[in-house]
Amino acid sequence: MTSISSRRVAVVAAGVVAASALATVVGPQAGAARYYGAIAYATNGAGASVWSYPSRADAEDAALDYCGYSTCKVLVTFSECGAVAFDGDTLQGGSGSSLFAAINDAKSRLPGSWVESWACN
Template sequence: MIIAAFVLLIGGGAVFLLASDDDEPRRRTIAASPTLDYPTPPSFSPPTYNPPTYTPPTTTPTTPESTYTPPEQNYGAIAVGRNGAVGKAWDYDSAADARRRALNECPTSGCKVLTTFVNGCGAVAFNSRTNKYWGGNGSTRAAAQRDAISNAGGGRWIAWVCTTR
């Protein structure tokens, strides 16, 4: 007689099966494990997801960044003839236009432009020791007169003019 033993694990308990040459198997329970009563877990539902609604970009026109605008340029010039005749020009859009106008305003022939300036003042001085006229410029009338007298090496100023700033 051959006896074979098998262990069968069923739901937490163990059952031995013994077999022999007999056609009928023998069953024997060795140990029974207690059953555990677990509470029924609460039903779980995942949170719902509501994606944000799509809002297309607005096509409101934007104002471009302000561009740099240079300050207005006002040019002036003073021309002097050999005899001391003076022609003045101020508030022109270019230095060339101011020089041309100063020469046209000079009442004698042979006049020369001695000073050209922008957004400021110009003056002409005469130095009697050297018998020469000299031009100068500055931010104010007084500054332009001092510059002209300094450039002439002394003397006195004979003409001045300022542009609109």
């Protein structure tokens, strides 16, 4: 298991998204090394976002570990950006080449939703 200090990890609190960050996050540069991230949530609303992992499986395992509950499941795995939308009842993941694209993907899968969390490599 990888230590917390060797990977950038953010545990997301349900419903907290910094609106100003939407304008400042950019996608990876062309030719950049491929990294993976994942966002997982539990049925109690606990969640975790991880990024900059060398493989999809590593990112998914880390998100589940940091989520910390037996009911955690990965909602989205991404190589560029991922987002989770919430409509008051259901959580839905989406991904894309930019934060804007990931948010649009998640929200298009769950009409009437808002952004619950996001992360980019």
